[in-house]
Amino acid sequence: MEEKVQEKQKNEFFEWVKAIAFALLVAFLIKQFLFTPVLVKGASMMPTLEDKDRVIINKIGPKFKSIDRFDIVVIENVLLQKNEEENIIKRIIGLPGDKIEYKDDQLYINGEKFSEPFLDQKKKELKDSGSLTYDFTLEQDLGEITVPEGHYFVLGDNRRVSNDSRNPEIGFIPKEKIMGTTSIICWPFEHIDLNFN
Template identity: 80%
Template sequence: MEEKIQGKQKNEFVEWIKAIVFALLVAFLIKHFLFTPVLVKGESMMPTLEDKDRVMLNIIGPKFKAIDRFDIVVVKMNEEENYIKRIIGLPGDKIEYKDDQLYINGEKYSEPYLDQYKKELTDSGTLTYDFTLEQDLGETTVPEGHYFVLGDNRRISKDSRFPEVGFIPKEKIMGTTSIICWPIDHINFRVN
């Protein structure tokens, strides 16, 4: 009788081990191939994302779906740095900023995610200084296979306006994000 109990306990133990290993494998696959949490460092995406927010990065989405204008993306800059920015220019776009207004291919675009920041400005300046791609990067349009990105906190963001960042090749885009998952008071399932 004791042998049956020990055999049953051993089988139950093996089943628990299998379940735990399976759960860990599924978590590993999800984290490395579908979604992964990313820590926001810095204030370049304020007010949309704040320093130390944790966002969920969709790794698989951009492999099957086009990256859209105004998507928030994580860019692999080098081995030590990842930037989180907003897609403004798609391949072939002509980008210009004039009087704090975005123009893409000569058409005026609104950026409602900047309205709060513009209202909070305490000086008489603009949130985004005037520029064209040609002035800042020597190109008239965003090159094929590349994107033009900006941080929402335009006054301090190091982004595509700077030659050391420049146009972002598609292969450097790690994924898109639209979910803030931490801290609790910042949770948002549709960040724009």
């Protein structure tokens, strides 16, 4: 009788071990291939995203649908000034084939005016009479007339401090460098937003 009890306890223990191992495997696969949290570093996406916000990346979405203009994306292994590679979060402005220009704080894509309502708050916060986004064309900053095929042009919402595609060292972002899109802030509690984009 005692042997049966011990055998039953042993079986229960192994069932628990298998269940926990399976749960850990599922969690690892979800984080690796579907959704993963990322820490926002710096002020380049303010006020949309603040330093130390945590966002959830949708890694699977861009594999099944196109990346759209104004999506917020996480880009992996961008070489920054410190000669260190790190992931950055920016907003898609230019799609492959687009001609991008800013004039008098106004975005023009292929000669057509585009509004950027996500910049309204930042523009109101300016303490001087200057523009949030300085005048430029792709040709001036990057030597190209249009965004190359398979690449994207990205900017931070806090245009005056953002290190983004305007910097030739970063330049156009290849599609394969885009880890995924994000529209969910999951931390801190007071910033939680399930669709900030």
